[in-house]
Amino acid sequence: MSSKEGFNHLAVNLFEKARTLPKIEWIDLATFYDPRSTVLVTTPSANKQFSPFCHNFNIVERINITGGDAAYIEDLQKKRSGAEVMYTVGGGRAIDLARLLAYTWNMDITAVPTIISTDSPFVDCTGVREDGCVHYIKSKKADRVFLDFSLLKKSPDALHAGGAGDVLSIYTALPDWKLASDRQVAKADEPYSIAVADQAQGILDYLMANRSEIHTMSQRGLESLVKALAMEVELCNLYGNSRPEEGGEHFFAYAIEPRLPHTTHGELVGLGILVTSLIQYQKLQPVLEFMNTIGMNYRPKGFTRAILDETLRGMPSYVNRHGLRYSVWNEYCYNKKQVSEILDALNS
Missing domain, CATH: 3.40.50.1970 (Rossmann fold)
Incomplete structure (x- = not known):
């Protein structure tokens, strides 16, 4: 097999x-x-x-x-x-x-x-x-x-592609979850589990293995997307919360949303995954290639350098002020050069 x-x-x-x-x-x-x-x-x-x-x-x-x-x-x-x-x-x-x-x-x-x-x-x-x-x-x-x-099929394919964001977010959520555990700041309801993390990784692998089907947006392609989302929700339900799939990428999406009010959740999370991947020093290419293959939009309409810069500057205080779960953003130090690096990566 x-x-x-x-x-x-x-x-x-x-x-x-x-x-x-x-x-x-x-x-x-x-x-x-x-x-x-x-x-x-x-x-x-x-x-x-x-x-x-x-x-x-x-x-x-x-x-x-x-x-x-x-x-x-x-x-x-x-x-x-x-x-x-x-x-x-x-x-x-x-x-x-x-x-x-x-x-x-x-x-x-x-x-x-x-x-x-x-x-x-x-x-x-x-x-x-x-x-x-x-x-x-x-x-x-x-x-x-x-x-x-x-x-x-009456809706644009790109909007469906955005649904992959709530599974693709596992890519950045798992390192943030592990970071919280390593720093011994994890909350009582989010104990790190290698077994759960492995299952989450398996769901992410399933999604990425089906990129060609999802790209077609045929019924079979949409079924693959729905199955990935359903497995992600089932795993989080059994674990007790969304920690295995929600980390800094979602927090970045929440922070930038008021500046991009007419953007779908999937687009914001997609952008958040790419930005957070870079802040975590993860390889960007696997998720970027996947997004491009399925037609997932990660550059929302109205997104500018100024909006990115303003959001990045405020991320550490934002996650602390709202009591969000520990992530790479709690340790982030703003770097102006990094803004250019992020924009270059998004435009590559």
Whole structure:
């Protein structure tokens, strides 16, 4: 059995035996019907993509997600829905907030992603933006995730490619996790485990071994991406938190997000992976080649030298101020020359 076949075999076994994930189904929405009264949580753009299938649902209420900060979320939670079930259609933010509403309102929820840009459809927490950072609160795991290839193909391939970020982040998260352990500053809920780290590395290897399939953005390619994300979430659930896949790359993404407000999570994390890799003195070429192969955007629109410089200068105080887990950014010393080196690497 080849290395790639071995990774694929592992992925199928873990994916099918997953115990902490929602039920994930590839379906044809054109032939699906649900007569129950439904509240649809979506965004204007996602609602437009979903419109050909709306007649198959008894939609009695729509909630369009337009924000994501704490005040906006608090206002949403005060509302109530008289519908029997909730469906959420869209990308990471719409699904994130819908799962929180389903948790608050104690409703059955089905997630229907229009883009695979994050692991949001598979998790049981919601990111809340407050004071320039993202923190996570308990929400509901979706009861089901419906994946319709015809719906997913309505979104640009580059947006789907961004979904690899929440698995590719293992590349920088594992060294940060080990650093915290070596410095004896790891929190009580993040003891370093070689076994868990090895499993995380295996999931990353699976993702990278399937780069050619993912590049095609065929149904098989998207299935490979979904399996990688599902395995990452399953591993983190079993470990107890996201430490094996979340480190300095996510913290950099959180820090730069207010300066690039109209950028997807995947693009920000992709940029964060590359920048953090360089700060960790890791080889950049493996992840850079992977991103280029699958068409993952790591240079968000509006990204400039000034934004990079400002973000780098503030990283040590940022991670300390927000109490983020220990990472290379806690030990970072700003170096103006390094800004040029990072930009050169991103442009290579």
